[in-house]
Amino acid sequence: MSALALPTRDAWLELAAHAKALPEAARREIVAHWTRAAQMEHASVAAFSRFSLQLLAVGAPPSLLEAAHHAALDEIKHAELCFSLATLYARQGIGPGPLPVDERALTGWDLQSVAVATVEEGCVGETIAALEAQAAAALAEDEAVRTVLLRIYEDESRHAELAWRFVRWAAQVGGVAVRSALRDAFEHTIARFEDVAALDSIHVQRLEAHGILSERKKDALRKQIMSEVIRPALVRLLS
Numbered sequence: 001m002s003a004l005a006l007p008t009r010d011a012w013l014e015l016a017a018h019a020k021a022l023p024e025a026a027r028r029e030i031v032a033h034w035t036r037a038a039q040m041e042h043a044s045v046a047a048f049s050r051f052s053l054q055l056l057a058v059g060a061p062p063s064l065l066e067a068a069h070h071a072a073l074d075e076i077k078h079a080e081l082c083f084s085l086a087t088l089y090a091r092q093g094i095g096p097g098p099l100p101v102d103e104r105a106l107t108g109w110d111l112q113s114v115a116v117a118t119v120e121e122g123c124v125g126e127t128i129a130a131l132e133a134q135a136a137a138a139l140a141e142d143e144a145v146r147t148v149l150l151r152i153y154e155d156e157s158r159h160a161e162l163a164w165r166f167v168r169w170a171a172q173v174g175g176v177a178v179r180s181a182l183r184d185a186f187e188h189t190i191a192r193f194e195d196v197a198a199l200d201s202i203h204v205q206r207l208e209a210h211g212i213l214s215e216r217k218k219d220a221l222r223k224q225i226m227s228e229v230i231r232p233a234l235v236r237l238l239s
Helices: 009-020 024-057 062-090 111-139 143-194 202-210 215-238
Strands: none
Touching: 009 062, 009 143, 024 062, 024 111, 024 202, 062 143, 111 143, 111 202, 111 215, 143 215
């Protein structure tokens, strides 16, 4: 699938028909999910804008700065698509509101601070976001939902790659202190995901057909990502 793929008009219409037939309780759950997802994607636009400024502050290569700006544009499209899904299921318009900006988000401009923050938000967070979207797409029954999730998977995969490229550069130029801080940040983040155990109701599990992973499935997938993706990549990073 192309990174620019979008649901067709027919796919949206088919999803609207299916959504209309859903029980009210299930429909409310789906609306809440896609609204939260849209709000997170909306906030990610600001996160990548901040990251672009941080890259400038630490003298990162232009290729990383360019990729960060492209990532912010990707997140605008993700937010738009997720709000569209929420709107369709809700049968009323749902969109973004003002985004509160905490001034604490504009601190930590030194190389080590930026690199450590990128571990959780980028290397781990974006990798999880990509692979969860891929897994959810495999379960989604409607073409429109599947197309949105695969678009997110492709874009978030590039965002994760950007994060790994940056921390690799930071480890090279930052020396022993930055490498040690990165190792600690990875171990702390990995441990946090590996220690979580989640349970689901049958109702929540039934929403997977609508592109919503159950908490149990997300828990298992995240642990698999930590052991099969993040840890091997960390070894390569610090070798």
